Amino acid sequence: MASLPGAVAHATTRSPKKPLRWRDLLTPWLWVGLAMFFVLVFLIYPVLNTIWYSLFSFDSSSFVGLKNYFQIFTSPQLLLVLRNNVLWLILATAGTVLLGLITAVLVDRVKIESAAKAAIFIPMAISFVGASVIWLFMYAYAPKGAPQIGLLNAILARFGAGPVAWIQQTSINNFALMVIYIWMWTGFCMVILSAALKSVPSDVLEAARVDGASEVQVFFRIITPMISPTIAVVVTTMLINVLKIFDIIYVMTGGNFNTNVVALAYYQEYFNFSENGIADALAVVLLIAVVPIMVVNLKRFRAQEAVR
Amino acid sequence: MADVRFEHVYKRYGENPPVITDLNLHIEDHEFLVLVGPSGCGKSTALRMIAGLEEISDGTLYIGDRAVNDVAPKDRDIAMVFQNYALYPHMSVFDNMAFSLKLRGTPKEVIATRVNRAADMLGITDYLPRKPKALSGGQRQRVALGRALVREPKVFLLDEPLSNLDAKLRVATRTEIARLHQTTKTTFVYVTHDQVEAMTMGDRIAVLNAGLIQQLGSPQELYDHPSNLFVAGFIGSPAMDFFDGTVKRASEGATATIGSRTLTLAGQSAAAASNAASSGERKVIIGIRPEDFHIASENDPNTLLGTVDVVEHLGNEQLIYMQSEGIHATEHAEVKGLTARIGPDVILRHGEKVAVGCDPTRVHFFDAESGKRL
Numbered sequence: 130m131a132s133l134p135g136a137v138a139h140a141t142t143r144s145p146k147k148p149l150r151w152r153d154l155l156t157p158w159l160w161v162g163l164a165m166f167f168v169l170v171f172l173i174y175p176v177l178n179t180i181w182y183s184l185f186s187f188d189s190s191s192f193v194g195l196k197n198y199f200q201i202f203t204s205p206q207l208l209l210v211l212r213n214n215v216l217w218l219i220l221a222t223a224g225t226v227l228l229g230l231i232t233a234v235l236v237d238r239v240k241i242e243s244a245a246k247a248a249i250f251i252p253m254a255i256s257f258v259g260a261s262v263i264w265l266f267m268y269a270y271a272p273k274g275a276p277q278i279g280l281l282n283a284i285l286a287r288f289g290a291g292p293v294a295w296i297q298q299t300s301i302n303n304f305a306l307m308v309i310y311i312w313m314w315t316g317f318c319m320v321i322l323s324a325a326l327k328s329v330p331s332d333v334l335e336a337a338r339v340d341g342a343s344e345v346q347v348f349f350r351i352i353t354p355m356i357s358p359t360i361a362v363v364v365t366t367m368l369i370n371v372l373k374i375f376d377i378i379y380v381m382t383g384g385n386f387n388t389n390v391v392a393l394a395y396y397q398e399y400f401n402f403s404e405n406g407i408a409d410a411l412a413v414v415l416l417i418a419v420v421p422i423m424v425v426n427l428k429r430f431r432a433q434e435a436v437r
Numbered sequence: 438m439a440d441v442r443f444e445h446v447y448k449r450y451g452e453n454p455p456v457i458t459d460l461n462l463h464i465e466d467h468e469f470l471v472l473v474g475p476s477g478c479g480k481s482t483a484l485r486m487i488a489g490l491e492e493i494s495d496g497t498l499y500i501g502d503r504a505v506n507d508v509a510p511k512d513r514d515i516a517m518v519f520q521n522y523a524l525y526p527h528m529s530v531f532d533n534m535a536f537s538l539k540l541r542g543t544p545k546e547v548i549a550t551r552v553n554r555a556a557d558m559l560g561i562t563d564y565l566p567r568k569p570k571a572l573s574g575g576q577r578q579r580v581a582l583g584r585a586l587v588r589e590p591k592v593f594l595l596d597e598p599l600s601n602l603d604a605k606l607r608v609a610t611r612t613e614i615a616r617l618h619q620t621t622k623t624t625f626v627y628v629t630h631d632q633v634e635a636m637t638m639g640d641r642i643a644v645l646n647a648g649l650i651q652q653l654g655s656p657q658e659l660y661d662h663p664s665n666l667f668v669a670g671f672i673g674s675p676a677m678d679f680f681d682g683t684v685k686r687a688s689e690g691a692t693a694t695i696g697s698r699t700l701t702l703a704g705q706s707a708a709a710a711s712n713a714a715s716s717g718e719r720k721v722i723i724g725i726r727p728e729d730f731h732i733a734s735e736n737d738p739n740t741l742l743g744t745v746d747v748v749e750h751l752g753n754e755q756l757i758y759m760q761s762e763g764i765h766a767t768e769h770a771e772v773k774g775l776t777a778r779i780g781p782d783v784i785l786r787h788g789e790k791v792a793v794g795c796d797p798t799r800v801h802f803f804d805a806e807s808g809k810r811l
Contacts, residue, residue, distance in 0.1 A: 342511060
């Protein structure tokens with residue numbers, strides 16, 4: 130929409146000698162009109178509506194001001210939800226992008242590249258719920274002495290250790306859940322970063338080697354800066370993705386054992402506890418958290434367009 | 438400062454025939470050596486072997502006294518200029534040039550001095566803060582040269598550095614590289630497919646074809662005494678004319694017969710021909726450079742006859758492409774027929790019949806089978 134005045138200017142400058150006509154003024158609006166209609170009805174209106182209702186009580190009957198927000202930022206339970214989301218945001222994003230980058234570099238140097246890539250990418254094709262069910266079996270726990278049907282605990286039992294209650298033990302369960310996410314999304318990061326790696330011309334790398342750079346220096350001083358725009362895209366995509374994380378936690382723990390996150394808490398407040406006000410306030414918090422990422426993304430996108 | 442020696446070097450890819458076969462080449466210290474040949478002849482592979490970017494399948498490569506087969510590129514102390522410049526796009530021109538010195542931990546002041554001196558030498562001081570993207574092709578090529586220059590390396594490697602520049606810039610940069618060689622007094626190895634570049638720049642030229650050195654020598658040696666058909670056809674522009682013919686000893690010296698015409702030879706050509714025909718008349722391939730032809734009188738028996746096909750005026754000279762019955766250009770010739778390079782004064786038209794004579798001392802003979810010089 131920001132480009133609309135520009136579009137009008139463009140339409141008029143195209144025929145500078147002709148007088149300004151209604152047609153010239155209307156044409157651009159005709160093009161963007163339909164898109165704007167859908168954006169307004171399905172995006173802008175619900176957002177404003179949600180913000181408005183986040184200022185009301187549990188049944189949306191009485192205006193309570195910022196009370197819902199106070200509750201989010203004071204209730205220990207909801208603070209834990211926010212903490213978990215921050216943990217996810219940092220660790221799951223870093224995990225997927227770093228592992229994706231490492232695997233992209235590694236598969237680039239093996240003969241079975243496409244097979245290796247396919248193997249790493251396949252978890253992407255599984256739904257969050259399906260993947261979570263698979264990992265329920267990986268993490269399954271039975272008391273010591275009982276037969277362990279969980280893969281990890283079975284391995285531990287073989288060495289006389291464990292068992293570990295992977296998804297109940299609050300010191301590790303959040304990380305155990307992140308592993309599932311990282312397992313699923315590393316392939317996605319790898320595929321995109323691998324394409325970027327291949328776009329780095331080989332003679333530039335050779336020039337660096339002749340210039341005296343070791344392979345590690347080539348990676349950090351030549352390859353990484355050259356593919357940094359792609360890394361930024363992958364990081365922002367992952368950040369937004371992680372911010373909305375819901376399914377894995379819903380299936381694995383239902384938000385219990387200190388693993389709850391904003392999206393799931395919103396769902397529970399709204400549908401289980403009928404706390405409409407709190408739920409809407411949580412949705413707004415999530416929205417506000419996304420905004421800075423989007424701003425950075427847009428700025429970088431504009432900067433790139435300007436260079437072009 | 439160092440010399441480079443190839444000793445029985447081979448390069449193979451898998452089971453295919455080797456790309457480079459038994460390469461023996463001693464590039465002297467301070468020398469400007471040009472590796473020239475058609476694409477796929479192995480010249481770039483040889484250069485990349487010196488750089489360490491290509492493994493050596495067999496044999497030994499020395500830089501100075503050190504065998505470098507297993508030395509990584511970064512430890513060879515060589516600098517290379519790439520065909521597509523290969524500048525680091527995310528670094529400014531200054532950083533591009535300073536990169537190798539930074540990696541070596543050179544003090545900042547020294548880096549600044551050396552980069553500025555190199556930039557000054559190449560006239561790129563104004564561009565130092567810019568990114569490569571903001572430069573033209575010629576400017577980028579000079580940055581690439583500068584990047585190699587600040588290193589003060591033992592050996593300079595240049596891989597077709599001029600092929601992406603336009604014709605005018607190519608000539609200017611050619612001179613610039615020759616000047617750099619004179620001022621730096623370093624060993625230069627220069628790869629090109631352009632024989633003009635090779636002739637103008639090299640102290641010595643190694644002509645490669647199909648992974649084998651065809652001839653190694655000074656530009657003048659290559660031009661005057663090409664050792665085989667390939668070198669004769671490759672060096673010189675337009676290329677040497679080749680004809681199937683015979684040579685025979687005569688009462689004084691020797692004669693060469695092309696079709697129905699017989700040329701009386703003199704000087705070293707006569708000596709070579711009579712040597713070749715020591716056991717009677719012999720079938721050979723006769724080579725004559727276009728610049729050794731001149732327009733002669735039709736009554737002169739010592740000429741070749743032909744019909745003018747195309748005339749190209751170059752201002753100071755003209756190139757005459759002729760078709761000629763009875764003259765059979767060999768399968769080795771790029772252009773069938775006869776090409777003559779003559780002064781601008783004669784006016785010739787398409788279809789005109791002319792007689793061309795040639796310098797009787799500058800006729801070359803090659804064995805009809807092996808293509809070797811006789």
